[in-house]
Amino acid sequence: MANQGHAVENHWKGGVSPFGVSYGKMMMWFFLISDAFTFSSLLAAYGFMRHKFGDLWPNPGNVFTHFPFYEGHLPLAYVGLMTFILIMSSVTMVLAVEAGHRNDRKGVTVWMAATIVGGAAFVGSQAWEWYHFIEGTAEGAKRLVLQDGKWVETVFHGANLTYNEYGLPVFADFFFFITGFHGTHVFSGVVLNVIIFINVLNGTYEKRGHYEMVEKVGLYWHFVDLVWVFVFTFFYLL
Amino acid sequence: MSEFHDDYPSYELLAHHSEEAGKQKRKKLWMVFWIMLGITLAELYIGMNAEQWGLQSAGKSGLTLKGIFITLTLVKAAYIVLSFMHLGDETRFFRYTVLVPFCVFVLYLVALVDLSEGTYSRDGRYEMEHNVTTQDHTTRSHEGGSHEGGAHDAGKHEGGEHHKE
Numbered sequence: 001m002a003n004q005g006h007a008v009e010n011h012w013k014g015g016v017s018p019f020g021v022s023y024g025k026m027m028m029w030f031f032l033i034s035d036a037f038t039f040s041s042l043l044a045a046y047g048f049m050r051h052k053f054g055d056l057w058p059n060p061g062n063v064f065t066h067f068p069f070y071e072g073h074l075p076l077a078y079v080g081l082m083t084f085i086l087i088m089s090s091v092t093m094v095l096a097v098e099a100g101h102r103n104d105r106k107g108v109t110v111w112m113a114a115t116i117v118g119g120a121a122f123v124g125s126q127a128w129e130w131y132h133f134i135e136g137t138a139e140g141a142k143r144l145v146l147q148d149g150k151w152v153e154t155v156f157h158g159a160n161l162t163y164n165e166y167g168l169p170v171f172a173d174f175f176f177f178i179t180g181f182h183g184t185h186v187f188s189g190v191v192l193n194v195i196i197f198i199n200v201l202n203g204t205y206e207k208r209g210h211y212e213m214v215e216k217v218g219l220y221w222h223f224v225d226l227v228w229v230f231v232f233t234f235f236y237l238l
Numbered sequence: 239m240s241e242f243h244d245d246y247p248s249y250e251l252l253a254h255h256s257e258e259a260g261k262q263k264r265k266k267l268w269m270v271f272w273i274m275l276g277i278t279l280a281e282l283y284i285g286m287n288a289e290q291w292g293l294q295s296a297g298k299s300g301l302t303l304k305g306i307f308i309t310l311t312l313v314k315a316a317y318i319v320l321s322f323m324h325l326g327d328e329t330r331f332f333r334y335t336v337l338v339p340f341c342v343f344v345l346y347l348v349a350l351v352d353l354s355e356g357t358y359s360r361d362g363r364y365e366m367e368h369n370v371t372t373q374d375h376t377t378r379s380h381e382g383g384s385h386e387g388g389a390h391d392a393g394k395h396e397g398g399e400h401h402k403e
Contacts, residue, residue: 019332029336036340044347051356052363059297061285080282087278091271094322095264102260210254222322226315233311237285238299 028216032223035185039227042181043234046174058167060236066132079236082125083228086186089118090225093193097218100211105200108214112197115221119190126183133175134158141165175235182231185224192217270321277310 017023050057061075068078092114099107136158143163144151158165159172166172196217205211255263284306288294293303320326325333 019329019335021328021332026332029332033336033340037343040340040344040347044344044351047348047352048356048359051352052360054298054360057298061297076282076285080278083278084275087271087274090318090322091267094267097324098260098263098267101255102257103254219323222318225322226318229311229314229318233281233307237281237307238304 022212024212024216025219028219032219035223036227039178039181039230042174042178043230046178046234049170049174053168053170056168058164058171063133063166064129064236066129068128076236078125078129079232082122082129083232085118085122085125086225086228089115089122090222092118093218093221097211097215100205100214103206103209103211105203105206108200108205108211109197112193112200112214116190116193116197119186119193119221123183123186123190126179126186130176130179133172134160136165178231179235182224182227185227189217189221189224192220267321270317274314274317277314281307281310 017026019026021029064079065073065075066078067074092111096108096111096115099111136156138157140155140157143154143156145154146152156163156165159169159175161169161173161176163169164172196213199205199213200211205213284291284293284303288299288303293300293306299307319337325336
């Protein structure tokens with residue numbers, strides 16, 4: 001009992017990391033909660049608009065139908081591939097963290113490299129998706145434009161923040177903002193992973209005696225995967 | 239500061255595990271991967287066949303389909319957070335510290351922004367487009383809604399002429 005009292009007193013004096021979680025990991029968790037708030041707000045705003053314009057909302061199955069080296073109509077296949085790439089890179093990341101817990105430098109190197117490749121592949125896929133959404137179809141959609149005081153019918157292709165060939169412009173706005181914000185997160189995640197990877201190669205963490213930094217960027221990387229799971233559902237599936 | 243650290247292990251001791259324990263953990267992680275992959279493939283399969291199964295019509299998902307997708311998404315999210323992010327291995331109170339404030343906030347957003355305000359503005363939009371107000375619709379038609387409707391039609395006609403010029 002005396003020992004317990006001593007421990008409790010130490011808690012109140014500070015200097016002890018609460019919950020048995022190290023400082024850096026806990027702060028990463030708190031940052032991720034705040035980041036999750038941001039993404040939740042974006043997705044809630046998306047849900048609001050979609051609920052409001054439910055009858056006019058474009059069918060994502062008619063918008064995202066492209067697949068590399070395939071000319072036909074393939075809805076969901078490409079985004080399914082992107083999801084697979086991101087889940088796979090999440091698994092390689094968690095394997096890097098596990099190797100770090102065994103101080104296995106070679107294991108961390110291999111799995112971190114695989115994670116970086118997966119992340120880069122995902123960012124590239126997203127760029128490809130954006131390209132096709134912005135370019136649009138060959139047919140395009142009709143639009144009235146005021147030219148010299150007259151309404152002239154013109155054809156426009158693809159989508160930007162003002163016009164959307166596939167339907168409501170707000171659909172394109174949310175697509176660009178939410179997948180763009182997520183893509184920025186993936187990109188910065190890849191950059192962080194590269195920095196940590198270089199440190200692993202230099203033996204920084206081996207000298208330090210632990211691979212906590214790998215675990216911290218791993219948390220960020222899994223969070224990016226977590227957000228994509230929700231974007232995938234609310235943008236492509238529903 | 240060192241006096242406070244006497245009975246608390248540092249990061250190295252907390253996080254490290256042996257070769258055998260690592261084998262067990264890897265097995266579990268690959269298991270989670272196959273579960274996640276299975277769920278994603280199931281989602282894609284359901285999404286591609288929803289129209290044929292009558293869960294979706296003209297690209298509009300029914301309530302059943304939405305329920306299925308959101309449930310599967312939450313299962314995947316739970317696996318990522320609890321297994322990949324190791325939140326399941328942290329202490330119970332840390333788990334609550336992370337999850338409870340977030341879930342309260344999200345429930346608030348979904349209930350008030352999406353369902354309550356979203357429905358309100360959707361109905362408001364419908365009323366504006368059809369020039370009706372649900373609440374005093376009956377009184378208006380009683381007072382002579384035809385006059386108002388006529389004024390609205392005239393306005394539309396003028397707009398049409400402007401387009402043709």
